Amino acid sequence: MLTDDPSASPCGTPHSTGSDGSATIQPFAEPLAMVEFFLNGAAVSALPDESVLAACQRSGVALATVCKGRGICGACRVSVEAGLDALPEPSTNEIRLLGYLARGEDARTHRLACQIILTEPLSGLRLNAYPVAPKS
Numbered sequence: 001m002l003t004d005d006p007s008a009s010p011c012g013t014p015h016s017t018g019s020d021g022s023a024t025i026q027p028f029a030e031p032l033a034m035v036e037f038f039l040n041g042a043a044v045s046a047l048p049d050e051s052v053l054a055a056c057q058r059s060g061v062a063l064a065t066v067c068k069g070r071g072i073c074g075a076c077r078v079s080v081e082a083g084l085d086a087l088p089e090p091s092t093n094e095i096r097l098l099g100y101l102a103r104g105e106d107a108r109t110h111r112l113a114c115q116i117i118l119t120e121p122l123s124g125l126r127l128n129a130y131p132v133a134p135k136s
């Protein structure tokens with residue numbers, strides 16, 4: 001974003017310039033709010049607007065992927081244990097892929113982890129990687 005504000009920077013990080021002309025990076029006013037969700041019962045913290053798959057990868061939590069989050073392989077399929085009503089509707093492609101993968105199962109509670117973008121209303125979302133492992 002172009003601006004006439006001398007404290008603005010192209011990277012979005014606030015800067016100021018000292019009397020000697022040196023640039024100083026200012027800390028953000030507020031830390032980024034994390035969105036916490038659960039995968040197979042383990043808590044995972046996500047950055048706002050991060051996908052479930054990306055949050056798992058960043059956090060070192062194993063979740064299968066073949067297409068690296070492009071929404072075409074279905075390897076990241078998860079079942080939604082809690083929070084289904086808070087999720088946005090799946091895309092036509094996601095519905096089609098989940099229907100194909102379900103093969104007679106009820107696919108309405110399944111989603112692609114790479115297509116779930118985490119926002120504050122999804123905090124507390126509970127997911128299980130597919131196939132769901134039996135609880136011990």
Ligand code: FES
Pocket residue numbers: 053064065066067068069070071072073074075076077112113114115
């Ligand atoms: S990672 Fe391939 S569909 Fe999600």
